[in-house]
Amino acid sequence: MIRLEKRPSPSRFWQYGTPVLAVVLTMIAGGVMFALLGKNPFEAIRTIFWDPLFHEQFASYSRPQLLVKAGPLILIAVGLSLGFRAGIWNIGAEGQYIMGAICGAGVGLALYPLENRLIFPAMILAGAFGGWAWAMIPAVLKTRFNTNEILVSLLLVYVAQNVLASMAIGLMRNPDGGGFPGSRNLAKFVSSANPELISGTGMHWGVVAAFMAVIAAQILFQRHLLGFQVKVTGQAPRAARFAGVIPARLIWLCMGISGALAGLAGLFEVTGPAGQISIDFNVGYGFTAIIVAFLGRLNPVGILLAGLLMALTYIGGELSQLMMGLPAAAIQAFQGMLLFFLLAVDLLTNFRIRFGAQREVG
Amino acid sequence: MTDRGELLKLSSITKAYxxxxxxxxxxxxxxxxxxHALLGENGAGKSTLVKMIYGLVKPDQGRMEFMGRAFAPEEPRAARLAGVAMVFQHFSLFDALNVAENVALGMENPPPMKTLASRIKEVSTEYGLPLDPSRTVGDLSAGERQRVEIIRCLLQDPKLLIMDEPTSVLTPQEVEILFRTLRQLAAEGTSILYISHKLEEIRALCDAATILRRGKVVASCIPRESTAREMAELMVGATLTPPARKEGPKGKPVLEVKGLSVASPIPFGTSLKDITFTVAEGQVLGVAGVAGNGQDELLLALSGELRTAPGTVSLEGVDLGQMGPNAxxxxxxxxxxxxxxxxxxxxxxxxxxxxxxxxxxxxGLAKNGFIDWAKTRSFAEEIIASFDVRxxxxxxxxxxxxxxxxQKFVVGRELLQNPGVIVINQPTWGVDAAAAAAIRQAILDRAANGAAVVFISQDLDELLEIADDFAALNEGRLSPVRPVKGLTIREIGLMMGGAHGMEVAHHAH
Structure with a gap:
């Protein structure tokens, strides 16, 4: 008989061990799935995890993509982890990402064709503001009217998507674009562009911002009272009030920061890799970042690694579709397995598995 | 009462977690x-034992016999069918439903509401526990809620009634009413397993007692023939020393509470109504009251977790009403x-x-918001060393x-901050006797050094032992403060709300 026994204290080993175990289990289960699909499992796993970085033909294209894709995931996930640790569930980062991009791009487009070095910083501020403001809607509704921030933030994603579509075909449409939807290409103007900083790496300002966010969050959680208050609020809300935390203020802060970071991610995307506001500008970074945040144990460094891993499976997934003809659904299932196994083996942190019948004590 | 046929027999029961x-x-x-009294400290294994009799937990080893037959209830329903009923310490009642509806929810095959209501009236009057079946449970006092639970059990005609710490929610007057009912039941042949750690009650009520310590039976006795002290020492397994009290001079008033009224932040909580008292340097004010009469709210309002109107709470003349806990x-x-x-x-x-x-x-464990972990660690070590935290x-x-x-850690953490005012709620609840004694002593020592103490507790013996002055919370109101010296149990009971008007209900029918 297999039994679960609660550990007196959470296991430190498994706190770090479970993500690794989850990746290994995903590889095994995914391999079985690929084999059932009639593909060589070893080749598929290699194509997903190895070839994007080291394939002689494709790596030169796909390697920079790693940072391009990981950057926004990490930036958003770090912000989300702040709220998640405090038990504040911002599920609408995708909407905040869109609004950040729209606000930032709006500043750039409004000032076109002016060239000035201050334009890009102004766009960054506007981008952060857009995301912040969009996230404050569920925050204020929650503290004022006790609404559920999960629902409100999620539904605001769909509002944001409609605003985006309206902008792309209306207000922000490129006047010189021959009537096609989509704005001017911001990446083409020096003042509003977010270029690749080191050629061939995929590094742009958004990636820099992501790294800075990881470092700042690490310091916040390790050394700062605010990080401590966030953790206490998530684990024991009454103890947090006892420690002097004002719940409404913490909700505003966590929602605001996560919104601002998502907005920044959107701004850096619209000025760099995407280039323009278009109907299909958002590709789900805001939702995937939720997975990244949990895959990284809501720990800043963990999120950094998880973001890179998630980006890798995206790029590798595309590559395996191209090279091996794996169906896109199989790749999504593979990514889903990762989250599934992570949540499943998570209980090893707090529980210990015992084999055999219950031992008689005393 | 004369023919004592055996009802329940437990042999070598063992249960390990x-x-x-x-x-x-x-x-x-x-x-x-x-x-029959089941006596023991918190954690001595009383609850586990009765849960096995009631079918909530299965024993690992051992044998139970009920009315001469092997008895191993798979679930509470089986135990109830056999004739075992239990009144839990924490009530399982729905506040929004009325008495009859609550009773019906606990029955296997409830009769029609009308029949049930008249049955409730009948049984409750018969046993001196009058209860109006149409009243909403949310409006009942703790004592009346307990009646609902008891009536629910009595309607099943139990052969064995298990009562888990029934008096912890009652005033002394209410306890008297309950005891009369229990004696009547026993006289009619119903056996009662009475769980408690209150020794005087057991001496007044019970025919026999089994004392548990750390999961083992350490003694059986006839309570009437033993002293409370003997039983206490058997229960604790050590000789008890009452706390030493150094009489310090009482200084100037420190904490002043004036006309404090505030709504409870807790659903179905008790709002505080016009509470006024002062506590001086070196004074210990004991606040008694049956659970749920505003103790939690009073602590929140004093600690700052709950803000109150300006001027209601002040410390050495400084208005605290709008300040948070850290301020x-x-x-x-x-x-x-x-x-x-x-x-x-x-x-x-x-x-x-x-x-x-x-x-x-x-x-001063943080500077500019940055935590000094080394200093925090040495503070934790200081607490552990000076309060003997194992x-x-x-x-x-x-x-x-x-x-x-x-609890020793928590109390130590607060006392080591050199406080001027200490507000503490139930510091020895669920704590073993040795630790409880240490905690009381530490609080008294701080008071001797000039701290003003508000000590909220539901344990009257504890309050009478350490408090200088005494007040009781009843439905969110605080009684006038009286010196402990010269108070009688009857007076204390009246301060706690007497029988909460329950006897009046008796005459109404």
């Missing part, structure tokens, strides 16, 4: 019509809420982090400590 043996080789027999700590007021895990301490955090929780302001180290999670050990 991971890490603890709750019951080890427990044997016990209860005769028909006998009121009040800075002024010298510390507090320790009743619930250790989740309120006074974060269960999954280490003792170091828990030392930071409330020690940050007065101990822990393998500072990095263990709070939840891995036993209740008493963690």
């Amino acid at each position: 991971p890490g603890v043996v709750a019951n080890s080789d427990v044997s016990l027999r209860i005769g028909q019509g006998e009121i 009040r700590r800075a002024k010298g007021l510390v507090s320790a809420p009743e619930e250790r895990l989740g309120h006074a301490a974060v269960p999954d955090m280490s003792l170091v982090e828990n030392a930071l929780l409330s020690g940050q302001v007065r101990k 822990t393998p180290g500072t990095d263990v999670a709070a939840r891995s400590l036993s209740g008493g050990t963690l």
